[in-house]
Amino acid sequence: MKFGTTFASVCCLAVAAAACSTSGGGSTTAAASDKVLTLAAAGQGPAKAAVAAFQKANPGVTVKTIYTEDDASYQQQLRTQLASGTAPDVFRMWPGGGNSMAVRDLSRDGMLMDLSGEGWASGLSADLKAVTSDPAGKVVAVPVTIGAIGAVWNDRALRASGLSKPATWPEVLTFCKDAKAKGVVPFALGLKSAWVTQLVPYALTASLVYGPARDFAQRQRDGEATFGGSAWKQALEKYVEMRDKGCFNDSPNGVGYDEQMQMFGQGKALGVVHVLSAVQSALEYAPKGTTFSMTPFPATGSADDTYVPVSVGIVYGVNAKARNPALARKFMEFLASPEGQALYATASGSSPALRSPSFKADALQQPVLDAVAAGRSTLYPDQSWPNAKVQQEHLTSIQELFNGTVDVPTVLSRMDKAFAATK
Incomplete structure (x- = not known):
């Protein structure tokens, strides 16, 4: 789905993620490879806020980001990158199935890292697991918003x-x-x-x-x-x-x-x-x-x-061939945290998918929570x-x-x- 205004052109996705220097923190200085994470998202606003908070909480880390506003272009370009081995470490996906960048479709092609062993994964409800797991039942995505x-x-x-x-x-x-x-x-x-x-x-x-x-x-x-x-x-x-x-x-x-x-x-x-x-x-x-x-x-x-x-609106996954899998897992942990959930939900005009006591529902979100209850x-x-x-x-x-x-x-x-x- 579409958010905000264009931050980086669609054509940027056609090149290797590491070559695109638009970072959430605005820094272009060189960093050690173990301190660099590459990320792609459809929609700038909420992802940019999450990246900035993650970098602030992890001094020395650089997140190189690619934002694309058009969902169809994003799906096509990321698929191409995944097939060619040039995809970023972390990327936004769609929950469940139904399109080429959805959880089940990507996992069937072996493109996602198994995240079942992460602490946050053990706490997912049955409904959340249903749309964040591969056909074998392994969790491969973190749910971010509802x-x-x-x-x-x-x-x-x-x-x-x-x-x-x-x-x-x-x-x-x-x-x-x-x-x-x-x-x-x-x-x-x-x-x-x-x-x-x-x-x-x-x-x-x-x-x-x-x-x-x-x-x-x-x-x-x-x-x-x-x-x-x-x-x-x-x-x-x-x-x-x-x-x-x-x-x-x-x-x-x-x-x-x-x-x-x-x-x-x-x-x-x-x-x-x-x-x-x-x-x-x-x-x-x-x-x-x-x-x-x-x-x-x-x-x-x-x-x-x-x-x-x-429904779960936004999920993130890790490239099965991520260049920095450890830092990618750490970013997943941040997205699953109460702070990350509240931040992303507020920035995207959604509700958090996981428990986040600090999140305050407004006139848009309260009817949704009421309907669920x-x-x-x-x-x-x-x-x-x-x-x-x-x-x-x-x-x-x-x-x-x-x-x-x-x-x-x-x-x-x-x-x-x-x-x-x-x-």
């Missing part, structure tokens, strides 16, 4: 509109109608950035599919359920209904993430259905004093039936998908759906075919 998808609101713009946050699906449609009548966009949407296409469906299927049927993902893997034969159909139909009822800005396929966040931050749109960390980008465009809040995004006629998609949360769907093809089919097909070149059954048929590809 992310969520919901209705995120520009509080200032919403107050000015005089409208209330919808708590049921009928209220969503009424909200869209009333906002449009006031000349303001109800929900900003930027489908030109392909990864954004999945967010509304994930929010809707939490309440329509994965919340009511907790075993759906397993039944799908067992061949007993499909996208096309499930409430995924209703979810995508509701997505199209939102488009047709004016819930989004004009021409979403021509609007990218940055423009979406600009529209939202400036109050030209009242809300977004998004990952909560997107607020960090919206703040760049927001007038001073603007605040943001979150509510679960409804999909039914009852607020009591609303679930929130919640009440048993009203689900995992992101793609973390249970067997390969990266399913997510890619989903992303591109939603863009076509909004263009009107395919219909809902076609989208789901494509996803089912991709799901079955490795069965």
Whole structure:
């Protein structure tokens, strides 16, 4: 996912990590090889804060960092580096499976160091182990944040509109109608950035599919359920209904993430259905004093039936061929510490994945923690998908759906075919 502004160009990833001298501490002085760690991350802000704190706590250590803002480019370039033996010691990954830089996909190719013996690994819950372990059950990643998808609101713009946050699906449609009548966009949407296409469906299927049927993902893997034969159909139909009822800005396929966040931050749109960390980008465009809040995004006629998609958002792993494995393990230990967890979560607009007493939840994070405590949360769907093809089919097909070149059954048929590809 995307954070902040560009710090180092994408092309920097095409060269060996050690040759890129943009370090979290800003130092370019030579250091002993056992004191140098190389790191890559998709998104600058939170990683930069963690690197600075780690260097401060370890005098003499230099962390050479590479930041890339575009997830697709990051995934492609890191994969290339891992295959060629030029990848950094430590890098950000995605939990579970579902894309080429996800934990299970990388570990199947032998690209990750076994971290099962680390002290923090023994304390992981079953849910956390499920998305940070390889197919053999060995922990290969440290969970850093918990992310969520919901209705995120520009509080200032919403107050000015005089409208209330919808708590049921009928209220969503009424909200869209009333906002449009006031000349303001109800929900900003930027489908030109392909990864954004999945967010509304994930929010809707939490309440329509994965919340009511907790075993759906397993039944799908067992061949007993499909996208096309499930409430995924209703979810995508509701997505199209939102488009047709004016819930989004004009021409979403021509609007990218940055423009979406600009529209939202400036109050030209009242809300977004998004990952909560997107607020960090919206703040760049927001007038001073603007605040943001979150509510679960409804999909039914009852607020009591609303679930929130919640998942480990960011994980880090160690290159199986790391040049400095000892320092890499030490950085993993820092990320797992209460200090590292609170620091990264705060900087990324998320909640910590591990225990961190100093972390203080705000109006964005508290509803997520409440949903988890009440048993009203689900995992992101793609973390249970067997390969990266399913997510890619989903992303591109939603863009076509909004263009009107395919219909809902076609989208789901494509996803089912991709799901079955490795069965």
